[in-house]
Structure formats: C-alpha cells, structure tokens
Amino acid sequence: MSGERLHSLDALRGFSMLMIIGFDYLVIALAKAWPAPFMQVLAEQFQHVPWHGFHFYDLVFPLFIFVSGATLVLRPLSLAEQPWSLRKPYYRKLLLRVLLLVLLGIVYNHGWGKGLPASVDEVRYASVLARIGIAWGVAALIVWHCSIRQQLLIGVVILFGYPLLQWLGGLWLAEQHECTSGWLSASCSVNAFIDQQWLPGIRYRDAPVDPEGLLSQIPAVLNALAGYWTTRWLMHYQLSKQRRVLKALAMAIAVAVFIALLVSIVYPLNKTLWTSSFALLTSALSAALLLAFFLVIDxxxxxQWANPLYWIGYNALLIYLLTALFNWAYPVRSMFGQWIKLLTEPWQPVISIVLILFLQLWLLRWLFQKRLAIRL
Structure with a gap:
C-alpha cells in the first residue's frame, strides 16, 4: 500500500483542533451578541451534552482519536512474523509515545492542582491526551499483528462486548451494592465503580465517573481503528481510481450512522461513558468528514482554502498544550484592549476571540513555514 500522505488528513487534524483553540468560544460569543434563533441552535451544538445525547462538539474528541488511528496507514507495518529483535524498537517507541502523551496530559491538567509539596494522590492522570495515546497504542498493536479480517472481528467484539460488560456490571452493582439508578447512570454504572476503585489520582471535578476513565478506554480503540480502516479505504481508491470504492465507503458510513441512531433508542449516545452507540456514530461521522475533505482536497x-488548517494540524499538539499553559487573552488586551472597549459590550468578547485566533494562526503559520513542530 502506498505511503503517500493524504492532504485531507492533515487538514482534518487542523479542523478538529480549530474547534478547541477558540472557534467554539467564538460561536458562543456570537450567539450572545447576535441572539438570533439559528445562532442559539448553533451555539448549543458547540457545547457538550451533559449526559445522554449528542451535539456536534461531542464529535471533536473522537475525531482526534480517529485521526491518530488514520496515521497508521501512512507507514504500513506488519510485525506478526518478525523476530523479536526487529519488533522491539517499535514496541519501545510505541510505549514511549503513550507514556509521553500521558505525561503531557497531566501537564495540560496543570499537574498537581494544589502545588508543591506534590502528592501523587492529587494528580489527575486521566486526560484527553492519555486517551488518544492509549487508543492509538492499542490500535497500532492490533494493526501490526492482525489481518484486516481479524481487526474487523476485534472491532465487532468491542462494539458488542462493551455494552454487555456494562449491563452485567450494572446488574452486579444493583445486587451487591443496592444501586438502583440504572446501569447507565453516573453513579451506578460499572464505569463509575471501576474509576472509584482503581483509577489512580483524582477524577474530573470529583465526579462519580471520569469522562476519560478506565473502562471507556475500550470503545475508544474502535474510533482509532475506524480511522485506520477509512484511510486504508481511501488510499485503495488512490491506487485504483474506481469510483465504486468511494460509493461503497459512503454507503458503509450511512449504514453505520443509521445503526448507531437506531440502537441509541435503547442504548443511548453518551460521551462520558463512551457507549458503543456513541463510538459507532462518532466513527462514522469522522469517516464522513474525512471522505468530504478527501473529495475536495485530494x-x-x-x-488553498485549507492552508490555515494545515498550519494548525502541523503543530496540533503544541497549540493544544498552549491553550492550557498560556493566557492568549493577555497579549490581545495589551495591544488592542483600548480599541476593544470602544465596542458595545456584547461584541467585545467576539472581537477579542477573533484577535486571539488571529494571533494563534500567525504563530502556527510561522512555525509551519519554518518546519518547526512538536512530534511524538
């Protein structure tokens, strides 16, 4: 299989990061300054659903994982029958990458929230970067050691095995711990029980279940595998130039979306628990986005229109970390604060966010031109 890089994949990575570094805040601020009905609907889509349900913004995180899995196609590799001496460097690199992402996730979470003296019990180890790293790492091991049929079988086992595990765990909790609020509730899910018993450190906002907790790592692997399968499909089209390949992919995406929405009637879409219906829907929608980007860009x-997305995608990890570690509003206030105050109050946040995005894009464009990037 060709190792040629898809321009659409780089743009899609930048698109997903754009949703996080400020575009979400821009939409919400615009809805407050311009309270038209359609803007209120749009703003709602840029906020997470509290529990069951799905908004567009709930797709962003799974899209990251999808893109990480897609990169496995760019360097096709099979270690199934290779001697240990050849496999060992790949395993070492994989483990190092996962550990670094877990560490950077702790940094993004601001490490020890109460400062020094540091206590390992006060660290939130679960994070977005940790989930991306673990999902990518497990998917890489599967891709490196399994045939495509075996990979698909593993995907099916995850898709059906995870809700079965949740259901059986819920029955056990109801019987042993007299938990009656339901097997997909925040307090009585097996996800919450496992996080409370075995997740090291602290949970997100001390909630019963961490949104990046232990058990929900399992279905996230499906998102990474879906990224690999979709990109493999598109690269097959690049080699064959047969339109039926793209039509078959579009049909598969439509079927997956339909099944996910149908199943969600009895097995809800839930980002925190990362239900299988959620994993299937977000995998399909991510594939649809990649297909759309592929058709337009590749x-x-x-x-040309996607250049800003390339700049963002080229340094996605750096800009993600900087959103937590650097106060972008400070230079904007220092340089443009007096001018911003001349605007009416509802529009001041809008212009501030626009200027912050402009500043971020200027930095990312400069780094892109200099070919400077943080890569793991």
Missing amino acids: CLKWR
Missing part, C-alpha cells in the same frame, strides 16, 4: 485539488 480529488478536486481545492487546497
């Missing part, structure tokens, strides 16, 4: 060669 097939039609309309690439």
Whole structure:
C-alpha cells in the first residue's frame, strides 16, 4: 500500500483542533451578541451534552482519536512474523509515545492542582491526551499483528462486548451494592465503580465517573481503528481510481450512522461513558468528514482554502498544550484592549476571540513555514 500522505488528513487534524483553540468560544460569543434563533441552535451544538445525547462538539474528541488511528496507514507495518529483535524498537517507541502523551496530559491538567509539596494522590492522570495515546497504542498493536479480517472481528467484539460488560456490571452493582439508578447512570454504572476503585489520582471535578476513565478506554480503540480502516479505504481508491470504492465507503458510513441512531433508542449516545452507540456514530461521522475533505482536497485539488488548517494540524499538539499553559487573552488586551472597549459590550468578547485566533494562526503559520513542530 502506498505511503503517500493524504492532504485531507492533515487538514482534518487542523479542523478538529480549530474547534478547541477558540472557534467554539467564538460561536458562543456570537450567539450572545447576535441572539438570533439559528445562532442559539448553533451555539448549543458547540457545547457538550451533559449526559445522554449528542451535539456536534461531542464529535471533536473522537475525531482526534480517529485521526491518530488514520496515521497508521501512512507507514504500513506488519510485525506478526518478525523476530523479536526487529519488533522491539517499535514496541519501545510505541510505549514511549503513550507514556509521553500521558505525561503531557497531566501537564495540560496543570499537574498537581494544589502545588508543591506534590502528592501523587492529587494528580489527575486521566486526560484527553492519555486517551488518544492509549487508543492509538492499542490500535497500532492490533494493526501490526492482525489481518484486516481479524481487526474487523476485534472491532465487532468491542462494539458488542462493551455494552454487555456494562449491563452485567450494572446488574452486579444493583445486587451487591443496592444501586438502583440504572446501569447507565453516573453513579451506578460499572464505569463509575471501576474509576472509584482503581483509577489512580483524582477524577474530573470529583465526579462519580471520569469522562476519560478506565473502562471507556475500550470503545475508544474502535474510533482509532475506524480511522485506520477509512484511510486504508481511501488510499485503495488512490491506487485504483474506481469510483465504486468511494460509493461503497459512503454507503458503509450511512449504514453505520443509521445503526448507531437506531440502537441509541435503547442504548443511548453518551460521551462520558463512551457507549458503543456513541463510538459507532462518532466513527462514522469522522469517516464522513474525512471522505468530504478527501473529495475536495485530494480529488478536486481545492487546497488553498485549507492552508490555515494545515498550519494548525502541523503543530496540533503544541497549540493544544498552549491553550492550557498560556493566557492568549493577555497579549490581545495589551495591544488592542483600548480599541476593544470602544465596542458595545456584547461584541467585545467576539472581537477579542477573533484577535486571539488571529494571533494563534500567525504563530502556527510561522512555525509551519519554518518546519518547526512538536512530534511524538
């Protein structure tokens, strides 16, 4: 299989990061300054659903994982029958990458929230970066050691095995711990029980279940595998140039979306628990986005409009960390604060966010031109 890089994949990575570094805040601020009905609906889509349900913003995190799995196609590799001496460097690199992402996730979470003296019990180890690293690492091991049929079988086992585990765990909790609020509730889910018993450190906002907790790591692997399968499919089209390949992919995506929405009637979409219906829907929607980007950027060669997305995607990890470690509002207030105050109050946050995005894009464009990036 060709190792040629998909421009659409780089743009999609930048698109997903754009949703986090400020575009979400921009939409919400615009809805407050311009309270039209359609803007209120749009703003709602840029906020997470509290529990069961799905908004567009709930897709962003799974999309990251999807893109991480997609990169496995760019360096096709099979270690199934290789001697240990050849496999060992890959395992070492994989483990190092996962550990570094877990560490950077702790840094993003601001490490020890109460400062020094440091206590390992006060660290939140679960994080977005940790989930991406673990999901990618497990998917990589599967791709390196399994045939495509075996990979699909593993995906099916995850898809059906995870809700079965949740259901059986819920029955056990109801019987042994007299938990009556339901097997997909925040307090009585097996996810919450495992996080409370075995997740080291602290949980997100001390909630009963951590949104990046232990058990929900399992279905997240499906998102990474879906990224690999979709990109493999698209690269097969690049080699064959047969339109039926793309039509078959579009049909598979439509079927997956339909099944996920149908199943969600009895097995809800839930980002915190990362239910299988949620994993299937977000995998399908991520694949749909990649297909759309592929058609526009790689097939039609309309690439100029996506340049800002390339800049963001090239340094996605750096800009993600900087959103937590650097106060972007400070330089904007220092340089443009007096001018911003001349605007009416509802529009001041809008212009501030626009200027912050402009500043971030300027930095990312400069780094892109200099080919400077943080890569793991």
